[in-house]
Amino acid sequence: MNDVLARATGVTRRYGEVTAVDDVSLDIPAGQVLGVLGPNGAGKSTLINMFVGLRRPTEGTVRLFGHDPRDLKARRRIGVTPQETGLPETVKVGEVYDFVASHFPNPLPKAEVLAQFSLTDLAQRQTGGLSGGQMRRLAVALAFVGRPELVFLDEPTTGLDVEGRHTLWAGIREFNAAGGTVVLTSHYLEEVEQLAERVVVIDHGRIVADDSTDSLRRVSGLHRVTVTVPEVPPLPGIVTVEHVGDRVNLITKDADQLVRDLVASGVAFSGLEIHSGSLEDAFLALTAKKTETVDTTAGTEH
Amino acid sequence: MKSILVYSKFEVLQAIRIPMVYVALLFMPTVGMILFVVPAVGDDPKTAALATASMCLFAVLTICSAQYGMAIAIGRVRPWGGYVRTLPGGPVPRIVSMLVLSAVLTVFACIPLVAVGAIATKATATPGGMLLGLFALLLAVVPFGLFMTAVGYSVNPLAIGPITSIAPVVLAFFGGFFTAPNEATGFMAHVAQFLPTRGPAELVWTALGGFTPSPISMVMFVVWIGVFAFWAYRAYRNDEGKRFA
Numbered sequence: 001m002n003d004v005l006a007r008a009t010g011v012t013r014r015y016g017e018v019t020a021v022d023d024v025s026l027d028i029p030a031g032q033v034l035g036v037l038g039p040n041g042a043g044k045s046t047l048i049n050m051f052v053g054l055r056r057p058t059e060g061t062v063r064l065f066g067h068d069p070r071d072l073k074a075r076r077r078i079g080v081t082p083q084e085t086g087l088p089e090t091v092k093v094g095e096v097y098d099f100v101a102s103h104f105p106n107p108l109p110k111a112e113v114l115a116q117f118s119l120t121d122l123a124q125r126q127t128g129g130l131s132g133g134q135m136r137r138l139a140v141a142l143a144f145v146g147r148p149e150l151v152f153l154d155e156p157t158t159g160l161d162v163e164g165r166h167t168l169w170a171g172i173r174e175f176n177a178a179g180g181t182v183v184l185t186s187h188y189l190e191e192v193e194q195l196a197e198r199v200v201v202i203d204h205g206r207i208v209a210d211d212s213t214d215s216l217r218r219v220s221g222l223h224r225v226t227v228t229v230p231e232v233p234p235l236p237g238i239v240t241v242e243h244v245g246d247r248v249n250l251i252t253k254d255a256d257q258l259v260r261d262l263v264a265s266g267v268a269f270s271g272l273e274i275h276s277g278s279l280e281d282a283f284l285a286l287t288a289k290k291t292e293t294v295d296t297t298a299g300t301e302h
Numbered sequence: 303m304k305s306i307l308v309y310s311k312f313e314v315l316q317a318i319r320i321p322m323v324y325v326a327l328l329f330m331p332t333v334g335m336i337l338f339v340v341p342a343v344g345d346d347p348k349t350a351a352l353a354t355a356s357m358c359l360f361a362v363l364t365i366c367s368a369q370y371g372m373a374i375a376i377g378r379v380r381p382w383g384g385y386v387r388t389l390p391g392g393p394v395p396r397i398v399s400m401l402v403l404s405a406v407l408t409v410f411a412c413i414p415l416v417a418v419g420a421i422a423t424k425a426t427a428t429p430g431g432m433l434l435g436l437f438a439l440l441l442a443v444v445p446f447g448l449f450m451t452a453v454g455y456s457v458n459p460l461a462i463g464p465i466t467s468i469a470p471v472v473l474a475f476f477g478g479f480f481t482a483p484n485e486a487t488g489f490m491a492h493v494a495q496f497l498p499t500r501g502p503a504e505l506v507w508t509a510l511g512g513f514t515p516s517p518i519s520m521v522m523f524v525v526w527i528g529v530f531a532f533w534a535y536r537a538y539r540n541d542e543g544k545r546f547a
Binding site: 049052053054072073075076078080081082083086087088090091095098099100102103104126142146 | 304305308309312315316317319320380381382383384385387388389390391392
């Protein structure tokens with residue numbers, strides 16, 4: 001379990017003036033499902049691109065199975081999903097499999113891969129003629145073709161319907177149960193919550209949290225107080241304010257005190273609900289801190 | 303070797319299923335040849351053969367601008383290229399397969415042009431000359447391919463369409479593809495030999511026989527390969543940071 005498959009040490013990546021990843025160190029141990037979360041532009045893709053050998057760090061080192069990620073020996077043991085918009089349109093599904101499979105010494109048989117991702121009937125279809133969901137399934141399937149030990153799944157279920165998403169989740173769990181290691185990025189926090197046992201939150205190129213999914217949820221000690229209220233009063237103890245339709249989510253560390261304050265403030269509110277924190281709340285709290293003056297209109301203590 | 307075959311098959315499959323490829327490769331140069339070259343070449347078999355060769359080289363230039371200039375520029379905004387680089391393949395099969403596709407398309411494009419040349423003009427050539435000519439055409443893929451690779455990585459993908467359609471025509475015109483090789487005078491005679499299109503043209507004409515290349519053109523041929531290789535390398539390096547930041 002404690003075998004480290006991939007490791008970044010003090011990694012920084014700059015694009016000209018912009019620092020996309022800033023002094024990040026991260027271990028990916030064997031057998032883990034690691035969720036990588038972060039707002040758009042936080043540096044997730046750049047970090048993953050360095051692990052899969054698409055980018056070289058400006059500073060620091062990345063090792064993949066003990067090798068440079070550009071080393072073919074290391075890359076034979078990983079699987080990556082292409083972003084689905086990129087598949088060459090005129091090539092048939094079966095031919096894309098053939099092309100990818102040719103890179104690996106012992107690929108999964110074509111029939112098995114296509115069946116597992118419900119693509120069997122589409123083998124003769126050109127990728128340009130696939131629906132978004134079919135394309136997504138093919139893209140994810142390609143990550144598993146080479147019998148990888150470690151897969152990097154970038155937004156694996158974007159564009160899938162609920163059923164497709166659950167099928168894919170089952171597939172990822174099965175792969176993990178058989179010893180496979182997964183690095184997952186997703187903007188569906190529910191997906192990360194369902195699958196990942198460990199979560200790394202990246203913001204502004206830095207790791208702002210790295211913990212088990214459970215303790216991140218619990219240790220953050222956050223609660224969500226949901227009310228319908230015309231205007232949120234500037235109460236102490238509100239970490240973040242989220243508007244969902246006419247409902248307002250108030251993220252706080254102490255729900256009891258917040259409710260007392262809310263009542264004391266005299267605002268007319270209705271439909272009070274209190275939930276113990278989800279990963280989403282922890283994520284919002286972690287990434288909102290630096291931008292709260294912009295994001296939240298009320299409720300933070302300054 | 304196996305991976306080179308797989309990559310080449312994949313490149314060819316992608317290309318041959320695009321209908322525009324046939325229009326651009328088979329139809330356009332052939333129509334151009336029938337409309338402009340056939341009526342103009344007259345009775346001299348040598349001139350007709352060289353004019354046919356020029357049209358073949360023009361087709362190679364068009365192929366390179368589409369395959370390298372256009373495809374690379376479009377590829378920059380598509381993530382498939384990045385995905386392929388995560389596969390354990392390395393750069394060699396990728397580069398070789400591009401060249402294989404160029405060769406396949408070159409042969410394809412030349413068949414109708416040579417047929418028109420043989421049927422509608424008095425052009426003659428020996429089999430050996432034609433084989434050497436084909437070899438010279440493939441050699442021309444090196445500077446044209448490097449040039450268009452550089453363009454593909456340097457230019458905004460939105461601007462690549464017009465550039466890759468106009469550049470081949472301009473370069474071919476000033477390289478003397480549309481005038482009789484031995485009769486160029488004035489401006490053309492002096493300027494053409496410094497252009498990147500002239501060296502490959504003179505090599506193709508020489509291969510067919512009846513033409514002596516100028517030393518300046520041959521030196522410039524080598525110089526341009528160096529310039530384009532350097533430019534392509536720089537453009538590739540500079541592009542890397544911007545693609546999927």
